[in-house]
Amino acid sequence: MEKTSLLEELMQMDEQYVVPTYARQPVVFVKGCGARLWDADGREYIDLLGGIAVDAVGHCHPRVVRAIQQQAEKLLHVSNLFYTEPPFRLAQKLTTVAGMDRVFFCNSGAEANECALKIARKWGKRRQPHSEEIVAVEGAFHGRLFGTLSVTAQAKYQKPFEPLVPGVRIVKRNDIQGLQEAITGRTCGVILEPIQGESGVHPLDVEFIREARKLCDEHGALLIFDEVQTGMGRTGTWFMWQEIGVKPDILTTAKALGGGLPIGACMACGEAAEVLDRGDHGSTFGGGPVVTAAALATIEAIEEENLLENARVMGNYLRERIAEWRKKYPVTEIRGAGLMIGFDIEVPVARQVVPEGLAQGVVVNATGDNTIRLLPPLNLSREEADEGLRRLEIALEHALQKYRETE
Numbered sequence: 001m002e003k004t005s006l007l008e009e010l011m012q013m014d015e016q017y018v019v020p021t022y023a024r025q026p027v028v029f030v031k032g033c034g035a036r037l038w039d040a041d042g043r044e045y046i047d048l049l050g051g052i053a054v055d056a057v058g059h060c061h062p063r064v065v066r067a068i069q070q071q072a073e074k075l076l077h078v079s080n081l082f083y084t085e086p087p088f089r090l091a092q093k094l095t096t097v098a099g100m101d102r103v104f105f106c107n108s109g110a111e112a113n114e115c116a117l118k119i120a121r122k123w124g125k126r127r128q129p130h131s132e133e134i135v136a137v138e139g140a141f142h143g144r145l146f147g148t149l150s151v152t153a154q155a156k157y158q159k160p161f162e163p164l165v166p167g168v169r170i171v172k173r174n175d176i177q178g179l180q181e182a183i184t185g186r187t188c189g190v191i192l193e194p195i196q197g198e199s200g201v202h203p204l205d206v207e208f209i210r211e212a213r214k215l216c217d218e219h220g221a222l223l224i225f226d227e228v229q230t231g232m233g234r235t236g237t238w239f240m241w242q243e244i245g246v247k248p249d250i251l252t253t254a255k256a257l258g259g260g261l262p263i264g265a266c267m268a269c270g271e272a273a274e275v276l277d278r279g280d281h282g283s284t285f286g287g288g289p290v291v292t293a294a295a296l297a298t299i300e301a302i303e304e305e306n307l308l309e310n311a312r313v314m315g316n317y318l319r320e321r322i323a324e325w326r327k328k329y330p331v332t333e334i335r336g337a338g339l340m341i342g343f344d345i346e347v348p349v350a351r352q353v354v355p356e357g358l359a360q361g362v363v364v365n366a367t368g369d370n371t372i373r374l375l376p377p378l379n380l381s382r383e384e385a386d387e388g389l390r391r392l393e394i395a396l397e398h399a400l401q402k403y404r405e406t407e
């Protein structure tokens, strides 16, 4: 009898036992180190996706692994009814690098944004008459819980689950007039991603963000930056607000924060940091000692290895190299900041580039038919970038070739 491979066995189990919410690529990864991954057959890959912006310090960074091991040997969980050391050390460090006053720890990006929305709603209730509306931007992705789904203004995510949370107003990306009409005395919060990630790496105009800040101040609403994807050094500063010089009242992050483990953070400053009281919000697992020890080690690694600088340098390098492809391939727009990069291809081959990339030994992601997104580890080396791009170029060439054959 023919032996089934591990991949076939797992695909069968996926088919039979798992709720089919994911379209997975047919590869089983078994090992990772830095920006490299290995599959079950021992094939090596350059990872230009970094677990969708999670693996900022690379796979299995020794400092993060050691922090997890050391904490796991001592204590895994006791709940937030008691003190353990790592969450408070992390709270101090994270709020310092982020320029915020207080933090609530949770387990994901969606949960961090859910907390932000709750702060805004409670803030608005203090007013007479209450202000309850949240303003969000078209094309944004803030998560898949009911609150965050309601501000994720994309029909494909929202339609099947309506009715959504009421009191949400959506404005078009970079539509300043729309923003001026939407933010009123009824607004309690405005949520935006400085660079929209899931929609294909679309930066918001700084003017649009400045206007949001100004209108929030005029109307007494809270400005929320969702830096779940852009945060933790991805764009070359700890958080994008520090680069663009517009400070939000609430700042959320997740993804890269835990160095590979699940943790989210909702930070706030000024009066926004004093809105939630005991019993207003909570999470059984939020801010557990193992994930917070891992997050602290991640921040220390980013600092010690000068990864903000590397994100800027390597980001510029990747963008320049991809721009050269325009001479040979129908690559159109290249967007992003630091190591958050999206580029468009004139013809709809992006989804085909992904499996072609795997065949060449490079991991990338398509956010749509025409857009490739790169979110590599922030410690990507020049040599890894060159090798990753070499493989990606072949993948692009093969995808274009197949497209032409079927046209």
Ligand SMILES: Cc1ncc(COP(=O)(O)O)c(C=O)c1O
Pocket: 108, 109, 110, 111, 113, 141, 142, 143, 144, 193, 197, 198, 226, 227, 228, 229, 230, 254, 255
């Ligand atoms: C900007 C942004 N916000 C929120 C989320 C949701 O994060 P999570 O999947 O951890 O809930 C994501 C995930 O892609 C994101 O990119």
